[in-house]
Amino acid sequence: MKRAKSEDGGPPRWMEALAAILLPPACREHILGDMRERYQSPGRYFIEGARAIPFVILSRVRRVANGGTLLLEAMGMYAAFLAAGRLEEGNLAGPLALWRLAVPPAALLCALLLGDTYAQPEERDGRSGLLYAGFAALAVAVAGDSLTVSRWVAIAGGGLSLLFVAGVRLYLPHGAGHTPLATGLAFARRETPVAGRRRHLPELSAVVAILVLLWLFHQTARFYHLVK
Amino acid sequence: MGRQDSLGQFEQLVLTAILTLRDDAYGVSIHAKVAELSSPKPVSLGAVYVTLDRLEDKGFVKSRLADPTPERGGRSKRYYQLEALGETALQESAVTAKRIWDAFCEVLGKDWARELSGKRWRKEPGR
Numbered sequence: 001m002k003r004a005k006s007e008d009g010g011p012p013r014w015m016e017a018l019a020a021i022l023l024p025p026a027c028r029e030h031i032l033g034d035m036r037e038r039y040q041s042p043g044r045y046f047i048e049g050a051r052a053i054p055f056v057i058l059s060r061v062r063r064v065a066n067g068g069t070l071l072l073e074a075m076g077m078y079a080a081f082l083a084a085g086r087l088e089e090g091n092l093a094g095p096l097a098l099w100r101l102a103v104p105p106a107a108l109l110c111a112l113l114l115g116d117t118y119a120q121p122e123e124r125d126g127r128s129g130l131l132y133a134g135f136a137a138l139a140v141a142v143a144g145d146s147l148t149v150s151r152w153v154a155i156a157g158g159g160l161s162l163l164f165v166a167g168v169r170l171y172l173p174h175g176a177g178h179t180p181l182a183t184g185l186a187f188a189r190r191e192t193p194v195a196g197r198r199r200h201l202p203e204l205s206a207v208v209a210i211l212v213l214l215w216l217f218h219q220t221a222r223f224y225h226l227v228k
Numbered sequence: 229m230g231r232q233d234s235l236g237q238f239e240q241l242v243l244t245a246i247l248t249l250r251d252d253a254y255g256v257s258i259h260a261k262v263a264e265l266s267s268p269k270p271v272s273l274g275a276v277y278v279t280l281d282r283l284e285d286k287g288f289v290k291s292r293l294a295d296p297t298p299e300r301g302g303r304s305k306r307y308y309q310l311e312a313l314g315e316t317a318l319q320e321s322a323v324t325a326k327r328i329w330d331a332f333c334e335v336l337g338k339d340w341a342r343e344l345s346g347k348r349w350r351k352e353p354g355r
Binding site for chain 1: 254255256259272273274275277278281282285293296297299300301303304305306
């Protein structure tokens with residue numbers, strides 16, 4: 001059977017380019033090479049890519065996602081939108097107002113995580129995540145009233161959120177080599193001292209998250225006159 | 229060793245593959261070896277990459293990128309090497325597996341074990 005290959009005997013260029021776009025840069029080089037080495041036909045290449053690439057992306061997300069920092073960033077961004085919500089009357093009114101305000105920070109958080117996943121492996125300051133979050137903030141601002149918050153709240157909240165996240169990333173080391181979720185175990189075994197300021201970050205973030213959630217529930221319950 | 233140090237079955241297979249491949253342990257060769265070890269169960273390439281990432285995070289293996297080669301379209305291979313921690317964890321898993329095997333033999337008899345081994349070996353040439 002005749003194999004459909006590119007000029008140099010590998011997979012079709014468009015297929016390889018598509019796989020290269022989808023794969024995070026940190027694992028692009030060796031996985032593309034491995035897939036090329038195993039190449040038999042375009043169909044098999046496609047199936048192999050479809051079966052491997054989603055897992056590789058998820059694995060990368062797990063490696064770059066620092067639970068504590070992510071929680072801190074999420075809380076900070078929500079607080080930023082909450083503060084921005086006070087700019088205009090009516091933003092904090094209504095039964096689901098506080099929950100509605102959580103939609104833009106959630107979008108920004110997803111963009112942040114995506115940016116971290118597709119960051120260059122040598123990047124340690126988390127600027128890709130910030131860039132992606134910046135685009136998400138812009139998209140939220142453009143979407144404006146059609147989304148859950150008004151345009152001005154989106155602009156102010158997005159700006160404050162980006163400032164907060166930039167501050168967090170400036171203060172805390174970032175990247176796959178600095179994620180307690182991924183490397184904490186290895187750190188513990190090698191008895192490498194973890195920086196003091198990071199040691200209790202996950203616990204602290206969890207406490208803050210619980211307090212914010214309790215406050216949110218209290219506010220919602222107060223609106224419905226369940227509590228005074 | 230703590231509970232976190234215990235290895236899953238697939239992690240044991242991947243570590244064993246790296247151990248046996250020595251200096252030639254990279255994605256494709258590890259996948260081929262794991263597929264051979266777990267035969268007749270099929271193994272996906274994605275599962276191998278995810279497990280290699282996890283083992284690296286746990287400090288059981290380390291990796292390095294080699295120089296690009298023309299047969300891979302100028303792409304590099306990522307070679308994996310067993311760390312002392314990984315070797316210890318694999319040894320402990322092997323000891324546990326041996327204990328399980330001995331317990332089986334004790335309950336079901338040596339003939340049963342020989343029969344099972346024979347079945348396994350008879351399958352090999354036909355594969």
